[in-house]
Amino acid sequence: MKSAKYLLCITLLSLLAACANQPDGSGPLLIQAQGSFAAGGTMTTAPGTFNPRKPMVPDGQTYHGDHAYTFYQIPVDARKLPIVMWHGAGQFSKTWETTADGREGFQNIFLRRHYGVYLIDQPRRGDAGRSMVEATVKPVPDEQLWFNQFRIGLWPNYFNGVQVAKDAQTREQFFRAMTPNTGPFDMGVVSDGVSAVFDKIGPGILFTHSQGGGPGWLTAIKNDKVKAIVAFEPGSSFVFPQGQVPAPIPSAFDTVQGATVPINQFMALTRIPILILYGDNIPEQAVDLPAQDSWRARLEMARLWRDAVNRHGGDVRLVHLPEIGIKGNTHFLMSDLNNVQIADLISNFLKEKHLD
């Protein structure tokens, strides 16, 4: 009996795969497996001997920290390579979840496209908050900085045609999608953590956002299980071979400076396909608004980096979306109103590179 039911269920499941996980966002998600785990990190032991009668004294006690945390879902009929989605500064897994205005984010969109999806909280952030280094978390008002920096508009005005909903509830959800560092941001620590995730799961595709871009390059250098990178508006940390670092690019916000890695490490980045996307409202010429101008300098450095990697035989494609007619995108391409269109771009890229 059980066997007959099993066979029936298997048949139904395969038929249903055509119904569930619909790319258009309708229908249920059919999840083969889901769960969470910590990866990487270090451990310290306080000197002395633990006394169970004085448990508040650290003597002889251990402390594990600096791991990454990931929640994953593997759909039925999953493609071979899953996608690891890594947030940027001040953010966490939410970047890829429900959008601020309540639509499906890349977590659901790529599950529907039959990719396994791993959402990261990087070491010292959010659910991976146990840091090996002390930090103070201060409630400093900063949201108008982010509104501008994320190129939603020039506070309190929205850019014309910007791809975000403008109601108060959306704005509030957006601001509440931040969570602080619980330890100093450290490129080595966070890339070690995400590299450890790849060690656990095997080969996969890495999506990075913003500040995650820099340590994303380091992760691919450390771990050849990173089979491709899609970098959404990578920030200021681009790595170049020794002696080939471009001149720093000053902006009204900061100075964008390339970092140096040994040539053999740099070469790892020439061995995988890389797609870099930047949105709209990035000026081509210097302006005296820090938010806009910081992205001008970053986009400029990203182009120099693309050229450097490709000069060494790499396969980096940089798409500045307005140049291909896609307008109005903010720093959060993955949750903008046209995020299905952005996902289509990426699906096509993955297909072209035989990663789907």
Next chain:
Amino acid sequence: MKSAKYLLCITLLSLLAACANQPDGSGPLLIQAQGSFAAGGTMTTAPGTFNPRKPMVPDGQTYHGDHAYTFYQIPVDARKLPIVMWHGAGQFSKTWETTADGREGFQNIFLRRHYGVYLIDQPRRGDAGRSMVEATVKPVPDEQLWFNQFRIGLWPNYFNGVQVAKDAQTREQFFRAMTPNTGPFDMGVVSDGVSAVFDKIGPGILFTHSQGGGPGWLTAIKNDKVKAIVAFEPGSSFVFPQGQVPAPIPSAFDTVQGATVPINQFMALTRIPILILYGDNIPEQAVDLPAQDSWRARLEMARLWRDAVNRHGGDVRLVHLPEIGIKGNTHFLMSDLNNVQIADLISNFLKEKHLD
């Protein structure tokens, strides 16, 4: 054509409901909807005027914080009431996710039983880390304290017959399932946050763990959308009517003291069914080990609280698991090796109370 396919899919889906979401942990999960949002919280605005040319200056900028964060999943063929799962001290949503030894936690188990599941990160914890109050996060070694306090054993020994896997990898995952407070723990703030979740989702069942127990009572007092509570080893914060607070119960760890609420607030707790569960290795007589003795005092206060609520017409059932022959449970009943048995107990309770 599309309509015919739609009808076929609906038919397949209803047939598949018997295959997917299997209570025994086999087969895929069939998820109708999933996503995340922030709920509740407050907002402050710095005096002055925001200057986009000086974005690092807080003047005139806003700061949203003290919200709860929740990731939810609603299965196909969901029961009427979803379950909101709320962690304890030092923990986050992970409490209910994959167990330290890699089995399914209550998130998956209750999804398979057709409950919608909302996992909470309470205000000032994990992915809801944006706190309105400053805090310093210190990496103080404390894991042997927790090993004992969570009644896994007496470090480095495990209790005989304890319901946990004893390998090093499990222990490491367990220790890495903690994340710190990013602001002071505040019963009012965290209960406001979870109450705001209920305001968004409507009537539901609340599961609390440990330190979440106390603010769990406050949440039910604040919000009549809490239709039942299952409290897993609630900690020290039991609320009594004015003038009816029992004498404090000293222990080798601390003194357990009842808190006071007005009688009309207390009466809210008499109007919903409440199940309280405690595990094994809690002594009935005082011992000089702080970890064991703290739970003796908490269990004693919980019994007094049950009696107080029931005396006022309430419906509190307290189950000390060894008394019904269920042995070896730690403080983490929901992830112990016998967590399916524990889930069965709860399913029966919800059925008996017509909440399923």
